[in-house]
Amino acid sequence: MTLPHAGTAEIGIIGGGIVGIALARALSQDGAGEVTVLEKEGRLAQHQTGNNSGVVHAGLYYKPGSLKATLCAAGRVSIREFCEQKGLPYREVGKLVVAVDETELDALAEIERRSIANGVPDLARIDDVARLREIEPHVAGIAAVHSPHTAAVDYVAITDAMAQDVRAAGGRILLHSEVTGIRLENGRVRVITPLGEHAFDRVIACAGLQSDIVAHLVGADPSPKILPFRGEYWELAPERTDLVRGMIYPVPDPRFPFLGVHFTRGVYDNVHVGPNAVPALSREGYTWLQISVKDTWESVRWPGAWPLAKQHWRMGVDEISGSLIKPLYFQKARRFVPELKMSDLEHKSAAGVRAQAWGRTGELLDDFAVDQVGPVTVLRNAPSPAATSSIAIARYLLDHYLTPTG
Known part of the structure; x- marks a missing residue:
């Protein structure tokens, strides 16, 4: 047309x-x-x-x-x-995708392979912990890929x-x-x-x-159909933003559709920690209190709801728990920045809702x-x-x- x-x-x-x-x-x-x-x-x-x-x-x-x-x-x-x-x-x-331990090295290698195939400019593989610390002095990890132009x-x-x-x-x-x-x-x-x-x-x-x-x-x-997922961010206290120079990301788990909690320095120098990924109870549900019975019912009755829940229920429980219990969220973040303190997560900043499309058989x-x-x-x-x-x-x-x- x-x-x-x-x-x-x-x-x-x-x-x-x-x-x-x-x-x-x-x-x-x-x-x-x-x-x-x-x-x-x-x-x-x-x-x-x-x-x-x-x-x-x-x-x-x-x-x-x-x-x-x-x-x-x-x-x-x-x-x-x-x-x-x-x-x-x-x-x-810049962005540093960090493998915290040896179990993540194969997935990191796949990220490196895809990055090279996609022409990511000036990508660098880093296997030297000292070099990691030059880029992000407070990071924990054994290897990473660095994208300086993110x-x-x-x-x-x-x-x-x-x-x-x-x-x-x-x-x-x-x-x-x-x-x-x-x-x-x-x-x-x-x-x-x-x-x-x-x-x-x-x-x-x-x-x-x-x-x-x-x-x-x-x-x-x-x-x-659209399945709304809310991503909640914590913001680092201003006096602790020096813990992160740029962006620190985890190696994504290929079993799950979301990246996991990461650190992101914004354009105005605030540092966000997150997001998680929890099902929103409304298409525009930016908090747990924003509920649409219609939206929730439409999601539950969709043919793909049960296959999706069956495949990812453990992730769902983990993400919801982290949303409701701050220490669990904190532990996910601290894995990458061990010097992080609970008090450094000063407050939850504005959440976002992702329009995740899913099919009849539960595929995202x-x-x-x-x-x-x-x-x-x-x-x-x-x-x-x-x-x-x-x-x-x-x-x-x-x-x-x-x-x-x-």
Whole structure:
């Protein structure tokens, strides 16, 4: 499905996170048509974009040849260039992926292999403990891979700067415009919001936590469904942030879909510890007290719920325990920085909710996924590193789904 002739199309984008705004910017600047973004909140980047650790990933973990790997590599360069162009902060603080003991060396070697295949710049394998301590003086471990160009940014500021470009190119961004209905009429797409209806030639949904709901509105396959996972961060006390120079990550356990607790220095020099990964009781459940019976029931009754629980229940119990019992969370973190004290975890900072797509048989989708229903394109899964890859994702959608004709 292609757009009408360039400059004549009316294009609607559902979702005002960084991916939706990056796409709006690309379409507006390419002169593809009149672009309108519909965002349900009162500001942009309120959910996944505005509640993450701010890391610009270099591509260490992803399966070589996957969309995640390809888009991350291109996106990292694009985000850096955008920040330079706009005068936004971009700090290459570096990432150290640390093997604490010999049982993790094989998995570390796999990370090294993938990093090399993915073209991670200036990657270094470190087997000398003294060299580890030069990079991170307080770290514990026997080996690591070091990615010196992994960076930290402010993704909300980047989204706002992209939005300025959209408006400057003639695009519209409408807030408080939650999409409640979508109808296909005579080759056009009628989108219904509380503030009125809009008619478009094409619609692209970059709706994150709501992506399966939007897919349902257009009659797409119910799978994959979104399972919200909350990631909770603790923040190091300001006087103890010198325990971490850059970013300290664990070697991921291939049996589990999440990385585990790590240390991340942000672009404004705060240091986060986390996140964990606990099932959220609401699509936008940033605390245990935010509960949606509807969202929870839909997750429980999904065919993939039992297979997923059967496979990962131990991890679930461990993550939930760490969420509710601070000493357990502390012990996970202290494994990498033995000098850490319980009091150094000063307070829980804002949590994020990850839109994890899962299928009917309980499988967790690990790569980007796109559905096409007539003139509506739905980004069904945009996992980390979606923020890093946002400009590259926009170009991918433009090239593969929205190429103008004639």
